Amino acid sequence: MNGFIKWLEGLNEKDTKVRAVLRRSLAFDPGTYVPAYPYVEPFVKDEDNPWRREMHYLVAGLWAMHWREGQKGKPTSLGQACATYQMASGSTNTENRFINLLDADPDQLTHRLRQTIALLKEHSIDFDALLKGLLYWNDDQKRTQNSWARDFYRNIKHENETEPTIKEEENK
DSSP: OOSHHHHHHHHHHHOTHHHHHHHHHTTSOTTOOGGGHHHHHHHHTTOOOHHHHHHHHHHHHHHHHHOOTTOOSOOBOHHHHHHHHHHHHOOTHHHHHHHHHHTOOHHHHHHHHHHHHHHTTTSOBOHHHHHHHHHTTTOTTOHHHHHHHHHHHHHHHHHHHHHHHHHHHHHO
């Protein structure tokens, strides 16, 4: 992607205050919490598109909220992480939350993403991919929402369909 998360990781290595400020920024509309400016503005300084700027602030806050020392595992897409969480928990509420997230308008997006990321605290999230998807959230063809839905349902189906596929091959 564009190296934004790598930028944040570098800042975090120099000063752990970065995460606290960015977490706090989630209590405000993205891009309006002044103490977060030094950590995000240098990266988006040439960005004239307000949506793109706000999504950088939102992802920075979500990254800070989700960051854990020594977090392991390959970062996964949001849809895949939600599918993994649902399969592990067995709760259908995860799917309902995920569908509500996919249906979120720009005003609801921050709140629903915060809830979803909080739910996935034990999962490694690909925040570069999250940012990329959010930058295209308002696309008329809903490519981001479709991509996330594919990641979710392919991973849910994959677990359910593995066994019948193997049996079918054994019968041949």
